[in-house]
Amino acid sequence: MKKILLICCLFLGIAAVSHAQGNARRFNPEDRAKRLQTQFKLSDEQTAKIAGIYKEQGAKLDSLRNTGGGRDQYRPLMDATNTKVKAVLTPEQAAAFEKWQTERRGRMRRGGDGGATTAPPPPAPQQ
Template sequence: MKRILLLCCLFIGLTAASYSQTTKKTTTDPVEKAKSLQKELKLTDDQTTKVAAVYKESSEKFEKIKVADQGNTDKMMKDIGPLRTSTINQIKAILTPAQAASYDKLIKENKGGKSNGWSDGWSATSES
């Protein structure tokens, strides 16, 4: 009986630990996203301000796309492609070559379907 109880406690503990490591908090605030990117890439305050402005502009354009596409996910995905590319290029223009290389790694690491927000102006995840 004690073994069963011990196994149950172990299972619950492992499940809780696993869940806490994968839970992410989403933010769409351009300033918060820029600050998060500042930590990742060691941006200067001036760079962070410029990145926040890029994220803000991108977020506004994304909202217009959402309204225009009226919930048509396929059309919206097609329409945000150029916006995402433009946002990436604008941010890379602000970065140093070393920061741009690190930024590319961030984008590639998270390209597998989960939006990390580094490359767009409307979604981001940060550790909770």
């Protein structure tokens, strides 16, 4: 009985570690490009170019992280990457990509809550 319990705990521990490491794959350049390929019907050539753009961005982000770069330094890099990606897309794909980014930014600003609004801040006290 103890052996079965020990095996179950070991299995759950391995499963938990595997799941925790799964989030790191979200930023894999090839996976990101494949998601865009599926979402915007990109050609294989476009997908390869975009994967290269994302690899370049990843190297620059790693460099910024290692030098202690702040959030204000990430934004220009992300904007430049998005501009490069749009240059690879057809006009129709670029318009869809821009719309997708705008919706995504909106969700992120709302905290990813699906559109719930928050109450406005209280008025400043009058003196």
